[in-house]
Amino acid sequence: MHVDHDSAVPPYLQLAEILRKRIESGELSSGARVPSITYLMQETGLARNTVRRAIEVLVSEGLVTVRQGWGTFVA
Amino acid sequence: MHVDHDSAVPPYLQLAEILRKRIESGELSSGARVPSITYLMQETGLARNTVRRAIEVLVSEGLVTVRQGWGTFVA
DNA sequence: CACCATTTGTTCGTATGTATG
DNA sequence: GCATACATACGAACAAATGGT
Secondary structure, eight states: OOOOTTSSSOHHHHHHHHHHHHHHTTSSOTTOEEOOHHHHHHHHOOOHHHHHHHHHHHHHTTSEEEETTTEEEEO | OOOOTTSSSOHHHHHHHHHHHHHHTTSSOTTOEEOOHHHHHHHHOOOHHHHHHHHHHHHHTTSEEEETTTEEEEO
């Protein structure tokens, strides 16, 4: 899991794309838990808000659902 | 234009609601320019990112369109 | 019940990049 | 070049919800 800060594609979109592919490939199937924000921060080196933004992209696409205090899950 | 930090409704949703009503009431009609982020920051006392978040809500609702370097306009 | 760890939610202040006129 | 306006990102702090001890 790696994002390129020098890319023309902003990091939050790169991360969204990474997660999207993991979902569409079936690596993360329906109902599966998406890695936590904290974990994704550590894995990618991105800030919390940036990770959240990536997740919000997936939420707006209907790919995942988020529940406060619980986690993020593949729809 | 006023947001209440003690409200259960987060400021970014309060601002989104304020702008939504100004659009739906016709005070801001189609094609009209939405006040700039800087202006809304000064008017509401909110931070830049918070104002942007409110606008993103309206964008996701299709009420406004944003053009970088130009401005935000009622759809 | 209280307490705590985990996880998501919101906001702030700041900095820098990009686009338009 | 400059001013304005939006775009992205960082780091920090605290709130709220959940689940387990």
